[in-house]
Amino acid sequence: xxxxxxxxxxxxxxxPVCLVGANIEGxxxxxxxxxxxxxxxxPPMMMAALGKKQYTATGxxxxxxxxxNFPDKxxxxxxxxxxxxxxxxxxxxxxxxxxxxxLETAPMISECPICYELxxxxxxxxxxxxxxMGEIIAAYADERYVSDNKVDVIHAEPFLLxxxxxxxxxxxxxxxxxxFSVGKTINE
Numbered sequence: 001x002x003x004x005x006x007x008x009x010x011x012x013x014x015x016p017v018c019l020v021g022a023n024i025e026g027x028x029x030x031x032x033x034x035x036x037x038x039x040x041x042x043p044p045m046m047m048a049a050l051g052k053k054q055y056t057a058t059g060x061x062x063x064x065x066x067x068x069n070f071p072d073k074x075x076x077x078x079x080x081x082x083x084x085x086x087x088x089x090x091x092x093x094x095x096x097x098x099x100x101x102x103l104e105t106a107p108m109i110s111e112c113p114i115c116y117e118l119x120x121x122x123x124x125x126x127x128x129x130x131x132x133m134g135e136i137i138a139a140y141a142d143e144r145y146v147s148d149n150k151v152d153v154i155h156a157e158p159f160l161l162x163x164x165x166x167x168x169x170x171x172x173x174x175x176x177x178x179x180f181s182v183g184k185t186i187n188e
Contacts, residue, residue: 007164014160014170019082020048021067021098021107022059028093028107031056032083034161035129036068044136046116049129055087060132063105064120069112072157076169101138108140113156115140 006012015034022029035049046068050057060066071079078095085092097110101117108115118134125131141151159169 012162012165014162016070017079017159017161017169018048019069019071019079019096019109019112020050020056020060021069021109022056022065023063023105023107024055024059024087025062027091028098029056029059029087030069030082030092030096030107030109031087032079033068034163039133045121045133046118046136047131047133049126049131052125052128052130057130057132060120061123065103065106066118066120066132066134067106067108068116068118069109070114070156070158071109071112073159073169073171074157075111076159080169101140103137106137113142113145114151114153114158 016036017032017034018036019030020033020036031050031054033048033050037047039045039047048066048068050060056066082092082095096112098107099110100107103117103119106117108117116136117138117140119137120132120134122133123130124133142156145152145156154172154175157171159171162168162170
């Protein structure tokens, strides 16, 4: 296949959309983030990358806690709003119904099907971004998406961001193959 070089500053792959939550001066704030990832298994850890000037980053530093909430597609407008408007400019504490877990300082969103409560373990400073790495203290999912202690992510209807060229939100597709299994068929 012929490859065509394209602008390397433009990401051309889908990224999961989440809402990162943090308390700032005792009030919950949320921002839309697509730069999230699992970074460790034992202890379980996730990372959220936020611009250094982001208001939510202030709250993460203030409390040493944060949340990562995965909205379903019914929350796309509210999620986009939380990415467009800074908590410095608008009070976003009333956009969602908020709950707290074990840490009591990491606001989570009741309407989101999947939520993680994290304790900050490390911050990696890059040129314009801070990568906040947190240990998952607790994970929450709507009971309708949990069976045998496993979360049915597809039916939770998360959405993805295709940033750069198209700047659009897309849905997850259907099942392709069984992970950590389908590759075993290559040498059969």
